[in-house]
Amino acid sequence: MDRKQIAEKFEDVWDEIRSRSYYIVGVLLLVFFPFLLVTPGSILSEPFSILNSFYSGGSIPILSDLFNLGQEIGLFGKNAYLLNIIALCLIWAIFAASWDFLSGYTGQVSFGHAIFWGFSAYVTFWVATGVPIGITFDPLDPIVLGIPILDEILGSLIFLINAFIDFIFIITNEILVFIFGSNFMRPPLAALVVGAFTSAIFAVGIGFIALRVKGPYLALVTLLLPLIASQIVVIMTDLFGPKYGIPFISGPFVVERISPFDLPPDLMGRASEINELNFFIFVLVIFFISVFLMMLVAYSRIGLAFQSIREDEDAAESLGINVRFYKILAFAGSAFFAGLAGGLFSQYLRFTGPSFFASSFSFSIIIMCVIGGIGSISGGVVGAFVLTILLELFLKDIFHGVQSLDLLGYGILLIVTLRYMPFGLARASKDQKKACIVGVLFAISWTIIPIGEGWGTNIIASLSSSLPLGTDVLSNILSVSFETLTSYMGKVDYMGQITSSLSDGDILMTLSFVLIFTFGLIASVVFFFAEIIGLFFMGDILGLSRSWTYEDLIKAKFLIYVAVGIPFAFYLPKAFKKVRLRFWGVWPSAGRYEPD
């Protein structure tokens, strides 16, 4: 390939990255979000005591250098809780992007993408354990189905598969050792790759079905596929394990199993945390690699062929594009990444089961892509982050133990999105994008005012040590105003703690309060009413407040503020404009009139 061509190709990718820079910045912010929530007492924030063990403990040396860096700036939150959630976000993001690769780019709408996800999860398990469950292969007595010929065929197949898997193990291990210079738990990792490749091969078969049917028909057929698969999984327990699924699937890194003697004695108890951290970094790397690969393909000539198939199949065929080949290629590529995500998810949950084929999985990613914007791979990533964080951080805590909550939240969000911005966040109008950002900012500022203890103080505590000393005078002045202001609020229960020396966090709170009090007089009415009505509905009528802690209450409030804040931020400028036109634009001269 010519150098110029390469430069052009990368220019395309670079253009895409530049045009979606706000997405990318958002994702990066979310990945490094734990920085905000660092707490002094956290185990992982003890510097340097753990780090030595990472070299001997079997982690990846390059990555642990990165971790070293991250550790110094206090990157990871307490108890690796956020790490887990962001790892989950990343897994969902890979899955959603893979759907977008097939359906957004090629136009082959699949409503049953979970079949690759579940298939790969099972294959990953088979590969990791070496043999299919329940079939103990014995060449002398291979009774599996009862029919002799079939059993012989099946037995030899299983033998071949095992030989193939062993071969792949050895090869992958050598490669991984060569690259990373470390010898970590290899079967699950190799299993991941094998699972992804197998699901890609499987997808070629499904692609041949997809050649027969088009449009809505294809969507309906693909909707049926995972259901058939889940029925078969439930019935054929010999091959797929018990009906309820297979627990105790090992993750890619298990420190304690690799080298128990290398770990220092004080670290033995923390092995699980180290595992989680390793898993997070691993998923992060896979996420970046796979999204980069997908974007690379999507903006190459192949991607152009995909888009031409989406726009007009007949025209694409008349131009000489091999439609059948590209359709199957899209299926295989999409299934590869979906399988990767599925294997990762089963290793994240440490579980595989028939529920992996549920259509809620297929529709979750569709919803993510629709919210982010179909036809842009980054859209699915953003949607995955928004929905997963909404579910894991907010809904699960607010609605304790309520079933099918994710679907309710997703359903409402999707209906609202499709009603008001049918092309997702990516192609929303500028006002709507602005309203989304400003609304969330409104909600954050409103939530941290009356906090007292919890997240806000953590931020404030971390900030207060770094501010210069000269702020004491300011704080004394502001303490008076703060007291007078807070005396209006009956809710603040930490009033007694405010003494003569006010902390800098209080100054921040006061400033934000003043800002909001002056600029948000209208907002205060709306937000207070929304809070009262929303908390009354959620807490009293649905009876959720019985299981709420203080943090859950704040989360519920935040959710209410977001729900009110975004429409508020959308309609407020319009109302202002109307008022301005009415009283300002018309009166001085006719020339100041601004039409919409």
Add this chain to the structure above:
Amino acid sequence: MTKITNSISTDFLHREKWIILGIGSLFLTYIILILLVHDDSALRLQVILNGLVLSTIYSVIALGFSLIYGIAKQLKLSLGGYYVLAAYIMFFFIEVKKINTSFDNLGNIDGLVIFLMGLIPFFLIIMFAIIFWNIFNKHEFFYFSFAGILTITGYILVLFIKKLVNEGEITEGLFRAFISELLTWGLKDSLYAGTIIFILILTAWYLEFSIQRIYILSYILGILIPIFFFLNLPVGYLSLMILAVSLTSFVAMLSDRYLLEKVRKSHINVMIMTFSLALFLQSIINLIYFPSGGTELVSFGDLKIGISFPPIVPTTKSLRIYGAIIMEVKVIAFFFVIFAVILLYLFIWKTKIGMALRAVSQDEEAAALTGIDIRKTTAIVSAIGMGLIAFAAVLTSPFSAKPQWSPGMGWWILIMAIAIVTLGGLGSLPGSIISAFIIGFAEVIVSSIPDISAFASAIPLIIVLIVMIIKPEGLMGEKKELEA
């Protein structure tokens, strides 16, 4: 006026002979299978009866789905949600009668119910305001509402007469006994009956029936319901059924009007939208009825219901026909379904609105040119289609064995509807009925054979998959390519 010939064209047999042959041979295979597998004649009859009932119910669901696609060109995946909604609306109305309104030990759900009950007076005030406004403005409304009042009073009178006949004499005074009877049970049942009269008449009015027809219809209904009640027919149950169905259709109409407005053009967006609507409906019901998760229902008051529908159906007995046992409810459902299909046929082929619907299904723009309101026909079609599904829900919910009685049962209904409709051909009504019979019988036959009964739920889907690969447009669908 030109006479419409209904004779089958000679070309039809030539074109479709393979389909007819295939279906005929399939049914023959079914019969041979039944004869081969089961020795007992009672068991054979049992399989055939079960297959008939299941197939008719499936055909109603498929008809609803197919009708919406054929006329409005929308694939509404929300039908599972409406199925669940209808079943739970009926359940709600049945439970409201027995609600424990003491404020001592409130469950989660009781708070919501009391909140809703507090809203009822406001709705009543608004409703009465509208009714009285109309009475003084339009005379016909007065006569229409008179039919409802006639029903209510007739119902209460019949109730009173029954009590008189049963007890012989009344000790506490005639008027007081009347009032007490009215307040305990009679008022609610008669109100339901009166409401459905009102809803039916409003529907007829919305469908632009002629005034004379509406008069005749309203008075016939208004007198018939007390008479039915006098004859010990389960009028309360029937009116609840119609109430649930009409409320579900109303929700479907509203959602069609306001949610699908922007995404109407794209098939895929409509599918995603309606599917998320189903998610919303089912999970909101799950949230209300099963807050703690699992299958145990947090019930109203002292009623505890597991996973089966409460025995509210008037006849829970079972019939015995030549050794085969079948529940009476299933027989009732069977005849109701046939009745509904005949009504649908009459509606589509004999009424003016039906003609408009057919016109829209043939060419939307040309129909709009002749003055047909496309939005109105779409709303009507989605109401009728979802009404059919709600009807199936209300009929099957008392004996639904396979789709367990929970908000999750909607998914299975959706899957079966998709399977049947794709097999029969999208948008083709006879095709969907035939394929409903194919799939229903296949399922029943497979589940009756003990060795492979585990595959009963997978077999229909596999049949559909094979048919889609061989003949993607289905048995009787058009070969026209669909654009995404």
